[in-house]
Amino acid sequence: MIVKRGNxxxxxxxxxxxxxxxxxxxxxxxxxxxxAGAAKALAEAEPRLPHLFAEAVQREGILRNGVYLYGFVAxxxxxxxxxxxxxxxxxxxxxxLHLIRLAASRLRRFLEERPGLEVHMAFPGIGLGGLKPGxxxxxxxxxxxxxxxxxxxxxx
Numbered sequence: 722m723i724v725k726r727g728n729x730x731x732x733x734x735x736x737x738x739x740x741x742x743x744x745x746x747x748x749x750x751x752x753x754x755x756x757a758g759a760a761k762a763l764a765e766a767e768p769r770l771p772h773l774f775a776e777a778v779q780r781e782g783i784l785r786n787g788v789y790l791y792g793f794v795a796x797x798x799x800x801x802x803x804x805x806x807x808x809x810x811x812x813x814x815x816x817x818l819h820l821i822r823l824a825a826s827r828l829r830r831f832l833e834e835r836p837g838l839e840v841h842m843a844f845p846g847i848g849l850g851g852l853k854p855g856x857x858x859x860x861x862x863x864x865x866x867x868x869x870x871x872x873x874x875x876x877x
Contacts, residue, residue, distance in 0.1 A: 722869040729875035732841020741804030743845040745812040746788035759843030774805045793827035816850025825864030832868040844874045
């Protein structure tokens with residue numbers, strides 16, 4: 722895994738990449754809640770994402786106690802690939818290492834099916850998520866074994 726300082730939206734300038742943001746499992750009539758942090762920035766860059774992610778989450782996730790558990794989903798919009806990397810069940814909660822491991826394992830499977838694809842993603846679980854970077858990085862390295870070199874994490 723590569724960790725860089727900067728804004729993950731820089732990945733939008735790299736052709737043939739998937740740009741992903743940390744997300745939660747709450748759906749509303751407007752789609753997946755993407756109201757803060759990197760998720761908000763990504764939704765502002767591509768306003769169709771909350772709705773597109775909600776459709777993917779409903780297809781691939783499991784509804785439990787009013788929130789969806791899905792781990793990772795990817796969608797296409799405007800000729801680009803985007804990902805929702807789940808770090809929280811509810812947007813008001815803290816990030817959860819179990820969800821991060823689930824999301825990373827689903828991301829690993831996604832990347833294994835797409836040789837050569839690179840992912841640019843905001844560092845998940847820290848900041849509004851409340852986790853320590855070291856513990857998140859350890860979980861990601863373990864879960865992304867074999868494809869981690871194709872994941873670029875960004876820290877502001």
